[in-house]
Amino acid sequence: MASSSVMYISLLMIVTSFLMVEWRQLTGAIYTYQAQSVLIALTFALYAHSLHNPALYFWAVTALVSKGILVPWLLRRYVDKVHPVESEPMLNPILSQVIGFTVVTVVFWWVFTNHDRLVVLPSLAGEPYRMNLAVAAAILVIGFYSLLTRRDAFKVAIGLCLLENAIHLSLVSLAPSIPETAMIGVVTDVVISVWLLLYIIANVYRVTGSVDTFNLRNLRG
Amino acid sequence: MLMLWLIGVPALAAILEYALGRRAPVVTGKIAIVGAACTFGFALDLLRSVLQHGAVSAAANQLRADALSALVASVVSCVGFFAIAYAYPYLGREVREGHLAAEKLPAYYALSLTFVSTMTAVTVTNNIIMMYVLVEATTLASALLVTFYGTPKALEAGYKYLLLCSVGIAIGLLGCVVLYASAVPFVGGIKGMEISEIVRVAHNFPPLTVLVGTLLVIIGFGSKAGFVPFHAWLPDAHSQSPSPVSAMLSGVTLKVALYAIARIATIFYPGHGALGIFCIVLGAVTMLFGIIVAFNQTDLKRMLAYSSVSQIGYILMGLGLANYLGFYGATYHLLNHALDKSMLFLCSGVLLYACGTTNMDELGKRKHSALLAICFFIGALAISGVPPLNGFWSKFAIYTAAAQAHMWWALGVAMFTSMLTLAVLVRAGYTIFLQEPEHGSEDVAHLLDKPEPDAVVDAPYPAGMMAAIAAMCVLIVISGMNLRVLHHAIDQSVQALLHQMAGG
Structure with a gap:
């Protein structure tokens, strides 16, 4: 049972990542981000259950509070203040989806089929579903893709969140024994960095009247 | 205990500065200067105690300081202190001239102190995950300052x-x-x-x-x-x-x-020679690229920034060489570059203060004080590695280390970069301080008799800013003098790194 639910959750996580990048209505993208964070918390809880590692329930709670509640709330606050529709991306939507989908499929397939060779850590060998690393890698790639191809500064911030989600997700396979205190430190950093980034973007909007990063090209050379 | 003070004092001063500075503008900045000075004192005390008694740890081994940590902590708090002391007259004037709202000052000092606190925390943490958390925290503390x-x-x-x-x-x-x-x-x-x-x-x-x-x-x-x-x-x-x-x-x-x-x-490093080679190659690319791009800059601060990129390459190369002299040069250069480049940036601040621009050609059209020119040239020559200033000795150690490791190409790149650095920085100094102002087709001899009325020296530089620069300049000269105490501190830092490589 747990195995098939992990499968569905993994699939949903990849779908939500795509939606976050492609959905040009920023509020929608933020809700999707929230949904993905809840899925991550669920994954942690499932791992806690199947690995008999109660510390991971705590991870689920931290992920839920920080990424499920705090970060989406911050994103909403700043996006509502500015403007809710993403500025024109660099690629046209269909091309963007095709490229994104191809890249992600290749990465996912490669990590998934080479999972046993990529298991460089003893702790990874005990990973029950052999799926998590591939999902994390796929989300990481989508995050980078979003950072590289989007012009809207808020979309870039969402891409950064996606990147952080991927790393957070990979931690459960790489190092499930990280103590709670260190985890809280890491999560606090993530929340503050997103907050500051949004604060700076809001200031950029206040001064220049736009959040298009193409306008941020005064500093060259 | 000392390590907790080292992190706690600037953090506490930041809170005090923010809380009190908003109510009583009189104390704004003064708490910050005192806090930064105390931090510097604690760092020196930590260095002294580590050099005498060996590495210390605290807080259930979460904090640990050996000679390298203490040395970097001292450098951080030293530069932090000078930067904050210098900011006091610098920002004070911007407020007086209306470029800056006075309400923003407490936030500036509080962030600066938090920045210093996170940086000293990086130097003494013994926790690999916290190392990430704290390095990211330095970014967060400084983002709003940028x-x-x-x-x-x-x-x-x-x-x-x-x-x-x-x-x-x-x-x-x-x-x-x-x-x-x-x-x-x-x-x-x-x-x-x-x-x-x-x-x-x-x-x-x-x-x-x-x-x-x-x-x-x-x-x-x-x-x-x-x-x-x-x-x-x-x-x-x-x-x-x-x-x-x-x-x-x-x-x-x-x-x-x-x-x-x-x-x-x-x-x-032991058993993974590739890591060292990777560092050397990355260091060589970094130093050469940085200085080549610096050549093209017309803005003084951008030029200095690219020169920093280049100097970071030296330190990385020294670390990659992984022998005694390589580590010695890297540690020494880390200290030298911290002093030299901060001093040069403070000089650029004075020029910006006096002339309102950092464009080198524009600056060249004005007259500047001789003291500032001397300080700038000492910094520029030191960082380019001209004997007998401090940068020469650290670079010389890195060259020798490269020769010892038979990395002839790395030695060549490092020496070539050093010559380019000298050219870039001396040219900048010449453009700004020595070049005669251009006067189109007018006769120069005629002008020598009768100075232009508008070419007079600008409003006198604030004593506080010049004092900070002159004090750093003295430190630069002293740190090139092969002092026994400095050698001992660097030697112990290198021993700490070699000790790590040997497996504790």
Whole structure:
């Protein structure tokens, strides 16, 4: 049972990542981000259950509070203040989806089929579903893709969140024994960095009247 | 205990500064100067005690200081103190002239102190995950300082800085976690985070894990240290932030990231020669690229920033050479560059203060004080490695180390870069201070008799700013004099690194 639910959750996580990048209505993208964070918390809880590692329930709670509640709330606050529709991306939507989908499929397939060779850590060998690393890698790639191809500064911030989600997700396979205190430190950093980034973007909007990063090209050379 | 003070005092001063400074503008800045001075005192005391009694640890081994930590902490708090003391007259004038709202000052000092606090925390932490948390915290504390002026360019620089460093350091986190996870089977989940424990068991780690983890750490923290090609944020952030902040960014933040790399990567050198070679190649690319781009700059602060990129390459090359002299040169150059480049950035702040621009050609049309010119040239010659100033000795150690390791191409690149550095910085000094102002087709001899009325020296520089610069200049000259105490501190730092390589 747990195995098939992990499968569905993994699939949903990849779908939500795509939606976050492609959905040009920023509020929608933020809700999707929230949904993905809840899925991550669920994954942690499932791992806690199947690995008999109660510390991971705590991870689920931290992920839920920080990424499920705090970060989406911050994103909403700043996006509502500015403007809710993403500025024109660099690629046209269909091309963007095709490229994104191809890249992600290749990465996912490669990590998934080479999972046993990529298991460089003893702790990874005990990973029950052999799926998590591939999902994390796929989300990481989508995050980078979003950072590289989007012009809207808020979309870039969402891409950064996606990147952080991927790393957070990979931690459960790489190092499930990280103590709670260190985890809280890491999560606090993530929340503050997103907050500051949004604060700076809001200031950029206040001064220049736009959040298009193409306008941020005064500093060259 | 001393280490807790080292982190706690600037943090406490930051809180006090923010709380009191808003109510009583009279104390704004003064608390910050006192706090930074105390931090410097604690760091020197820590250095003294470590040099006498060896490494110390505290807080259940979460904090640990050996000679290298104490030395970097001293450099951080020294530059932090001078930058904050210098900011006091600098920002005071901007407030008087109406460029800056007085209400923003407490926030500036509080952020500066938080910045110093996070940087000293990086130097004494013994926890590999906290190392990530704290290095990221230095970015967070300084991001708002970079955007402090709130101009479109400053905001753009802050946006790039925060984004690139956050992404880079997130990669560094992956590396830290991989290394941590390889330590867990040997020492357990809690102890595995302690760097001193990782040192002890590092020889048992599977080779592939070590390679992946360490490369991720070097690349991740390297984006914060400004290695090419992850340096894109650096010239923007350095040129747009207030000059005292540029001095801190260039002088010590880069060094703190390098310290993190030195602390973690050197553990795994034995048995992984590729890591050292990777560092040397990356260092060579960084130094050469940095100085070539510096050639083209017309803005003084951008030029200095690119020169910083280049000097970071020397330190990285020294670390990669992994012999006694290489480490010696890297540690010594870390200290020298911190002093020299912060001083040069403070000089650029004075020029900006007096002339309202950092464009070198514009600056060349004005007359400047002789003291400032002397300080600038001493800094420029020191960082270019002209004997007998401090930069010469550290670079000489790195050259010799490269020769010892039979890395002739690295030696060649390093010496060539050094010559280019001299050319770039002396040309800048010449353009700004020595070049006769151009007067179109008019007869020069005629002008020598009768000076132009508008070419008089500008409003006198504030004594506080010049005192900070002159004091740093004296430190630069002294640190090139082969003092026994300095040699002892650097020698002990190198021993600490070699001790790490030998497995504790």
